[in-house]
Amino acid sequence: MTALDSFARWTRAEIPGGGVRRFRVAFAAIWLTYDVLDLCLKGTGTSVAYWSGAPRLLQLEAIQLALIAAEAGLLVGWRARRCAFAAFVLRAYEAYFFFRLNDFYYFSVVALILSQCRLESDPARPGAPAPEPAWPRDVLLAQAAWMYFATALLKTSAVWVSGGHLFVRQQYLQTICGWPYPAVYRAFVATLGGNAFLARLGLAGEFLLAGLLAFRAPKRPTVALAVALHGFAALALNVWFFGASMVAQAAFLLPD
Amino acid sequence: MRSPRAVAAFLALLILPQAYALARQFRLGFRPLGRAATRVPLSWDMFATSIERCGLTWSPPAAAPSGRPASLRDPMPRLEWDIVGDSAEQYEQMGRMGCARAAERARVELRCARPDGTWEERGFDCP
Numbered sequence A: 001m002t003a004l005d006s007f008a009r010w011t012r013a014e015i016p017g018g019g020v021r022r023f024r025v026a027f028a029a030i031w032l033t034y035d036v037l038d039l040c041l042k043g044t045g046t047s048v049a050y051w052s053g054a055p056r057l058l059q060l061e062a063i064q065l066a067l068i069a070a071e072a073g074l075l076v077g078w079r080a081r082r083c084a085f086a087a088f089v090l091r092a093y094e095a096y097f098f099f100r101l102n103d104f105y106y107f108s109v110v111a112l113i114l115s116q117c118r119l120e121s122d123p124a125r126p127g128a129p130a131p132e133p134a135w136p137r138d139v140l141l142a143q144a145a146w147m148y149f150a151t152a153l154l155k156t157s158a159v160w161v162s163g164g165h166l167f168v169r170q171q172y173l174q175t176i177c178g179w180p181y182p183a184v185y186r187a188f189v190a191t192l193g194g195n196a197f198l199a200r201l202g203l204a205g206e207f208l209l210a211g212l213l214a215f216r217a218p219k220r221p222t223v224a225l226a227v228a229l230h231g232f233a234a235l236a237l238n239v240w241f242f243g244a245s246m247v248a249q250a251a252f253l254l255p256d
Numbered sequence B: 001m002r003s004p005r006a007v008a009a010f011l012a013l014l015i016l017p018q019a020y021a022l023a024r025q026f027r028l029g030f031r032p033l034g035r036a037a038t039r040v041p042l043s044w045d046m047f048a049t050s051i052e053r054c055g056l057t058w059s060p061p062a063a064a065p066s067g068r069p070a071s072l073r074d075p076m077p078r079l080e081w082d083i084v085g086d087s088a089e090q091y092e093q094m095g096r097m098g099c100a101r102a103a104e105r106a107r108v109e110l111r112c113a114r115p116d117g118t119w120e121e122r123g124f125d126c127p
Helices: A003-012 A018-041 A043-052 A054-076 A080-097 A102-114 A134-154 A164-176 A183-188 A192-214 A219-237 A241-253 B004-027 B088-101
Strands: B053-059 B107-113 B119-125
Touching: A003 A134, A003 B004, A018 A043, A018 A054, A018 A080, A018 A102, A018 A134, A018 A241, A043 A054, A043 B088, A054 A080, A080 A102, A102 A134, A102 A241, A102 B004, A134 A192, A134 A241, A134 B004, A164 A192, A164 A219, A164 B053, A164 B107, A192 A219, A219 A241, B053 B088, B088 B107, B088 B119
Parallel strands: none
Antiparallel strands: B053 B107, B107 B119
């Protein structure tokens, strides 16, 4: 069998639809929550209004409302493929024209891949998901592996390995934002040495997670490592939604 | 069901921009154990760039689209969102934007965490 035959066979292969459906629901729920909060609390809006003025804020709010509608459709499974594609277009627009945030680029890429899934119920078994083509699920996992590899590679710079980047973020959160770190942890991250230890641990964790995802290691240790990495990012660095989405990607898409 | 050709085209659409973005990081000077990455869309440079983060205050408080904050942090929710710059110079620029909206002459104070493990304080009077 040639490589082309294998590729063609891969594009025709099907898997049970349960995992993709669970990920669709989790992904939509996480980012729907994000966008509703973002709109109500004017998180992104305050930054945009600060830099660009109120007229741009109205445009942003229109995009956010449309995104909320697309994510709600994706969540309940109403024209889910179209909603996923609409979410991809809207988020890419938001990222390009309003706020160039890695989280938004991530969302766009994942929504685009999700839009290639079937995302339908099985006509023979009402309520049960239809089988899915295997390739979009495989691409979602490969995408996650690539992201962990690329971000780990870019963290091999002197400033990350020295702990400088984490020092800045954690000292800013503690001193300027009053982030409630425990006293022991505050003392640990007050120096570059403590931050360098955490930075190297994180770097190793991201490379390892990329490998675990790429080579389809057992699900449990892979998800545990993702929870550890993103749990740290949430509690210590105030990054909540992106991490939850990445954990859902590993937890629901990796085969049992 | 997508044809193998359509899947290949989709994969190319997905892979090429991301491969280009990572290659661009190297062209822009990123090196392992050397210079840090810069911000390049789709290169997945989260937490990999060299940054400074500053606390920025105006006294008396300056006018802003969200009210009259005494600090840049005031109008933001506690979780997830924040108005941030990547360098002390960007924070200075934000301070000056606050000055332009101030009804009375204010003093801008900055306290910046730096990646060499130090803090830097600077301030200026609004013109």
